[in-house]
Amino acid sequence: MNKKTILDPKTFLLDKPNELISLDKWQKTVNLLAKVFHAPAGFLVQFTPEEGFQVTIASQQSTNPYAAGIVIEPAANIFCRKIVETGKPLYVANAPIDPCWDTNPEVHNDGFTSYLGVPVFWPDGTPFGTFCVMDYDQTEYEPSYLELIEQLKDILESDLTLIDLYGRMQQLAITDPLSEINNRRGFEVLGKQRISLAKRNQAKLGLCYLDVDNFKQINDQFGHKVGDELIQHIGVVLKATVRQSDVIGRIGGDEFVALVLLENKNDQTVIKQRLQKGFLSARHSPNLPDYSVSIGIIDVDLNTDFVELLDKADQEMLKNKKPV
Ligand SMILES: Nc1nc2c(ncn2[C@@H]2O[C@H](COP(=O)(O)OP(=O)(O)OP(=O)(O)O)[C@@H](O)[C@H]2O)c(=O)[nH]1
Numbered sequence: 222m223n224k225k226t227i228l229d230p231k232t233f234l235l236d237k238p239n240e241l242i243s244l245d246k247w248q249k250t251v252n253l254l255a256k257v258f259h260a261p262a263g264f265l266v267q268f269t270p271e272e273g274f275q276v277t278i279a280s281q282q283s284t285n286p287y288a289a290g291i292v293i294e295p296a297a298n299i300f301c302r303k304i305v306e307t308g309k310p311l312y313v314a315n316a317p318i319d320p321c322w323d324t325n326p327e328v329h330n331d332g333f334t335s336y337l338g339v340p341v342f343w344p345d346g347t348p349f350g351t352f353c354v355m356d357y358d359q360t361e362y363e364p365s366y367l368e369l370i371e372q373l374k375d376i377l378e379s380d381l382t383l384i385d386l387y388g389r390m391q392q393l394a395i396t397d398p399l400s401e402i403n404n405r406r407g408f409e410v411l412g413k414q415r416i417s418l419a420k421r422n423q424a425k426l427g428l429c430y431l432d433v434d435n436f437k438q439i440n441d442q443f444g445h446k447v448g449d450e451l452i453q454h455i456g457v458v459l460k461a462t463v464r465q466s467d468v469i470g471r472i473g474g475d476e477f478v479a480l481v482l483l484e485n486k487n488d489q490t491v492i493k494q495r496l497q498k499g500f501l502s503a504r505h506s507p508n509l510p511d512y513s514v515s516i517g518i519i520d521v522d523l524n525t526d527f528v529e530l531l532d533k534a535d536q537e538m539l540k541n542k543k544p545v
Contacts, residue, residue: 257279400456408470458499
């Protein structure tokens with residue numbers, strides 16, 4: 222099963238806006254947090270090991286010195302770092318009296334005294350960041366305050382879970398479960414997007430149509446399981462042979478397609494040779510029988526209907542089909 226999700230823990234959410242995330246709703250939650258704690262600043266902070274801490278949402282108050290989007294380097298001795306390191310809530314009632322915060326810029330540059338924060342996790346349990354409040358004065362929060370901040374944090378985490386699930390379902394709808402590449406629907410959706418992009422960039426595309434020769438006979442002779450392994454192998458070769466920006470798909474039982482960028486005059490021949498070389502590698506695999514693939518490539522007229530393009534590429538492949 223394809224486990225790819227639309228959420229990428231290595232990228233800041235603000236750098237890769239996601240239409241399913243309601244930043245508006247999160248803003249209200251962070252504002253409410255600051256309000257119920259009578260705190261001058263409240264935050265949702267995201268952490269990535271490479272870039273550090275980014276304020277995803279900052280409470281909208283004139284007393285809050287940090288705005289959404291601000292990034293703090295990963296090594297900075299800030300309160301949120303402690304939470305990400307330990308995975309546990311942190312309450313500091315009076316930071317200036319504790320030498321461990323001597324180098325904390327929030328205490329020394331901004332004048333904050335108190336901090337209460339809880340960890341926020343991605344659906345897979347890895348740290349997303351923190352949900353926290355800071356105060357310029359010393360505080361004395363009762364234990365029920367920790368329960369309250371945990372409750373509010375649950376709203377954010379359940380949003381991340383819903384978005385993740387929705388993304389997985391979208392992924393499943395366009396992915397072929399056997400080869401783990403796009404199915405016909407996925408190829409059509411992503412292929413059309415690729416063609417629009419090529420129109421804007423005035424790029425040239427080629428469409429390859431691939432069909433396994435005598436696949437029915439392979440199934441009959443070696444069994445369905447071996448046939449399935451061959452399909453998976455072809456998906457792997459296709460993925461490894463084309464660029465990441467090219468679009469590939471399995472559009473029928475033993476029929477595959479690839480929409481590829483053509484940069485040089487002889488690219489059609491080069492791509493075909495690279496694919497055939499990849500398919501030959503199966504000969505070294507003890508599980509797979511000898512097989513061959515017929516390939517046809519056409520230049521893509523960017524204004525031609527998508528189904529017509531597929532049909533033309535199929536016809537080109539049939540011209541190259543070896544007789545049984
Ligand atoms: N193992 C396996 N077989 C499949 C799958 N999907 C389709 N098939 C089989 O693939 C075979 C395709 O047969 P044909 O369309 O006649 O193609 P072919 O035998 O390759 O003949 P040519 O295309 O003329 O070379 C059929 O027997 C299908 O049952 C699958 O997911 N796994």
